[in-house]
Amino acid sequence: MPRRYSQNPYTQSNAKTKARLREGVCKMKQDTPSVLKSEIDKIEVPKDKLDTAIQEALNKGKKQKIKTPKNRLAIYVSAAAILFFSIFIGSAFVFAPIGSMASKIPYLGAVFQSSDLTDVVMNDLDKKGYKINSVSATYLPSKEMEINIMGNDQYFNAVKADVKKEVQQILQAKGYDSYSIKLTKYKEIKNPGLTEQQQKDKKVITEAVSEEMAQKKYNFNTIEVDPFSKEVFVDLKGDISYYDDHKDLAKTAATEALGKVEHSDYKVNITNSTPIIIKKQDDIGSDITSKIGEGLLSKKEYKVTEVGYVEDPLTFNIKTSVNASDSSSRVLAQKIEKEVKQLTELKNVKEKLDGKSYKVVIYSKDGKKLN
Structure with a gap:
């Protein structure tokens, strides 16, 4: 007895339909312009998400009527196109590799103007x-x-x-x-005012720790005392190398100072102010540096510890955690410099620079220039 087919291809077995839809997605990738094909090939679409999307498309398709079986191939290809594009757009906001690829598409460029x-x-x-x-x-x-x-x-x-x-x-x-x-x-301070005794304690502790830091010749910006939480904050002055070399010594010195004035119950915190940006209004350097800073500091691969700039001449200074003697230090510097230059080639960044020249200087942990 001849096998009977429904006029609507979506009523065939789900397994066959899903297989053809997947084939359609593959064909879409083959027909994609070469500028995007290599990037699309890297996209990993989770199988469970793909099957879910296909099933949803099938359910919608059951409600539609197809006049002739001749349209069957076109239907599969079109469905694949819609399915692939839906997965692509949805993933662009979730998966970073797809997001970076999608940013190459001009009409989607505005989507990627991210806030801080x-x-x-x-x-x-x-x-x-x-x-x-x-x-x-x-x-x-x-x-x-x-x-x-x-x-x-x-x-x-x-x-x-x-x-x-x-x-x-x-x-x-x-x-x-x-x-x-x-x-x-969040801890709400119900009574922010210090008592007379707390004010006295704060003064004694501040003077004791400051004197100890000065005697040991440690460079510091500020010393803050919080009698409510019973903490002392010593902010060391200098770059990350100085901080790494002196943080433990400074903590020991501050702890000893607290002991001398009978306030050993206070906890010592050694900090180092973030040397990224001092932002001024309408400052080109700060606007660009904020994006360079967030991008490079947020990824381990760049090994960046500090990002700053000099306004005139415009110079972006980037410090890394590698030593100049490391075999990979020069390669890393080239990679970082390339990232910054690609950023400055973007249309909106070019408009901010308005033809102004700039330099990118990359330093090692020990302060030596790498590029």
């Missing part, structure tokens, strides 16, 4: 309904993203895992792998 990382995270968490007090990113002494959550202990414990997962997904989507994530609970 902390704004992106804050806005995302706010839209999801989480009670967030602040989001901050620090680069020294380590690259860390801190999310300060409001609410009582019960709320904090209930949402902290989900908040961390949400932030991790944002970082992964951007391809940022250098941050650790720290979740803290």
Whole structure:
């Protein structure tokens, strides 16, 4: 008995239909212009997501009527085109490799004018309904993203895992792998005024630690004392190399100073102010440096520890964690310089520069020029 076929190809077995749709996706990739084909070939579409998308297309297709079987091939190719494009567009906002490829397409360029990382995270968490007090990113002494959550202990414990997962997904989507994530609970200071005794303690501790730092000849910017949390913050002055070499010694010295004035119950924190940008209004250098800083500092592969600039002549200064003697240091410098130059070739960046020349200088951990 002859095998009977329905006029609607979507009523055939799901296995055969899915196979043909996958073939259609492959054909789409083969017919894609060469400028995109190599990038598309790198896209890894999860099989479960592909099958889900195909099934949804099949369900919609069952509602449609096809006049003749002649249209069958065209239907499969068209369905594949829609399916592939849907997966592509959806993934562009989730997977970093696809996002970078899609940014080469002019009409999608505006989608990739991203806000600062902390704004992106804050806005995302706010839209999801989480009670967030602040989001901050620090680069020294380590690259860390801190999310300060409001609410009582019960709320904090209930949402902290989900908040961390949400932030991790944002970082992964951007391809940022250098941050650790720290979740803290907002502490409201009900009485911000210091008592007379606390004021006295603050003065004694500040003087004692300052004197100890001066005697040991440690360079520092500020010493802050918080009697509420019983903490002392010593901000060392200098680059990352100085900080690495002196942070433990400075902490020991400050702890000894606290012992001498009978305040050993205070915790010592040694910090180093983030040397990235001092931003001024209508400052070309700061606008570009902020993007260079976020991009290079957020990826481990670049090994960047500091990003700054000099306004005249416009010079972007980038410091790495590698020594000049390392065999890979020059290659790394070339890679970083190439990234910066590609950034400055973008239309909107060119407009900001307005023909102004610039230099990129890359330094090793020990302060030697690598390019």
